[in-house]
Amino acid sequence: MSTAGSNAAHSRQGAAAVDAAPRPGRVDWVDAAKGLCIIFVVMMHSTLGVQNAAGEEGWLGLVVEFARPFRMPDFFMISGLFLALVIDRPWRTYLDRKLVHFAYFYVLWLTIQFAVKAPSMAGEIGWAGVAGQYLLAYVQPFGTLWFIYMLPVMFVITKLLHDRGVPWQVVLTVAALLQIAPISTGSVLIDEFCSRYVYFHAGYVFAAHAFAIAAWTRTHARVGVLGLAAWAVVNGAFVFSGLADLPVVSLLLGTAGALAIILVSALLTQAKLAGALAYCGANSITIYLAFFFPMAATRIILLKTGVIGDVGTVAAIVTAAGVIAPLVLLWLITRFDFGWFLFRRPAWARLEPEPPRRPVAQAAE
Numbered sequence: 001m002s003t004a005g006s007n008a009a010h011s012r013q014g015a016a017a018v019d020a021a022p023r024p025g026r027v028d029w030v031d032a033a034k035g036l037c038i039i040f041v042v043m044m045h046s047t048l049g050v051q052n053a054a055g056e057e058g059w060l061g062l063v064v065e066f067a068r069p070f071r072m073p074d075f076f077m078i079s080g081l082f083l084a085l086v087i088d089r090p091w092r093t094y095l096d097r098k099l100v101h102f103a104y105f106y107v108l109w110l111t112i113q114f115a116v117k118a119p120s121m122a123g124e125i126g127w128a129g130v131a132g133q134y135l136l137a138y139v140q141p142f143g144t145l146w147f148i149y150m151l152p153v154m155f156v157i158t159k160l161l162h163d164r165g166v167p168w169q170v171v172l173t174v175a176a177l178l179q180i181a182p183i184s185t186g187s188v189l190i191d192e193f194c195s196r197y198v199y200f201h202a203g204y205v206f207a208a209h210a211f212a213i214a215a216w217t218r219t220h221a222r223v224g225v226l227g228l229a230a231w232a233v234v235n236g237a238f239v240f241s242g243l244a245d246l247p248v249v250s251l252l253l254g255t256a257g258a259l260a261i262i263l264v265s266a267l268l269t270q271a272k273l274a275g276a277l278a279y280c281g282a283n284s285i286t287i288y289l290a291f292f293f294p295m296a297a298t299r300i301i302l303l304k305t306g307v308i309g310d311v312g313t314v315a316a317i318v319t320a321a322g323v324i325a326p327l328v329l330l331w332l333i334t335r336f337d338f339g340w341f342l343f344r345r346p347a348w349a350r351l352e353p354e355p356p357r358r359p360v361a362q363a364a365e
Helices: 003-020 028-054 060-067 071-079 091-136 143-163 168-180 188-205 207-219 221-240 249-270 275-282 284-290 292-305 311-336 360-364
Strands: none
Touching: 028 060, 028 071, 028 249, 028 275, 028 284, 028 292, 028 311, 060 221, 060 311, 071 143, 071 188, 071 249, 091 143, 091 284, 143 188, 143 284, 168 188, 168 249, 188 207, 188 249, 207 221, 207 249, 221 249, 249 275, 275 284, 275 311, 284 292, 284 311, 292 311
């Protein structure tokens, strides 16, 4: 079979797997997996921020450390799952959905964050320094927003490779070597791409297998639980022995952890216990864009007042605030039909007309 034919067959295989999955408008376990990922991301930023400000570590830091090998690999892998369904679209449509979409949110929320931080930053580096840092953020992804800066880069590179018929085996091998290599240039874009692209491309290439694993887990729950227990022991052993960052080991742990999240999500949805997680996952971009402000405000209030003395508990409350507050904001926007531009692109930020209006969570995704 030719390379082009192989790519087309792969796209059809991925589409068939998606169609075969439980999908009442959305895929339940995928939303649950995204919910777990976004909570882990908020937890990491919240916990590290609290511990740095308090000058001591708390119990939630152990959870953050345990999740470190798979927290971002799983996010990137899930981001590639549905790519086979859209990668053959015309470039104009593809760029509108996969580049302009994320660029709009990056520029908007970068500007919002700088507007809030500018006064304090100006006191340290001056207003000229603030302007310089703002401009630098367009080539050096800024703070918590680096993920939505990176995604369109991966989407565009993957389509370029696909359209030129580069075999996925070659791409995945090179991506794995980039992850294994000790690449540290100081550029967030280069370093994170090298570290994460293998997971994104694996999600794209092996989407059918991911859905098959989730379906199998639903009917073999006991085996799935035993497998998760074994994975948790191995992952924890490597993490807490300081070996998780070794070359090859980090790649294996990231892949195993991403698969574990799929199993957990499939089991929870099968047991009807993933409602809240799935809701967070369906609104993951809302949480990701807006969690910074309630997280920072809650951390400052709790640490300055000292009403709670346990650092781990403070970090847990800050995490909850970072997850819940953006969802409250989304509810207010929906309730009063105002502020949609925060999570949905206006007409001027589109290359193509807006599709029929959907709930803001789906529109953002």
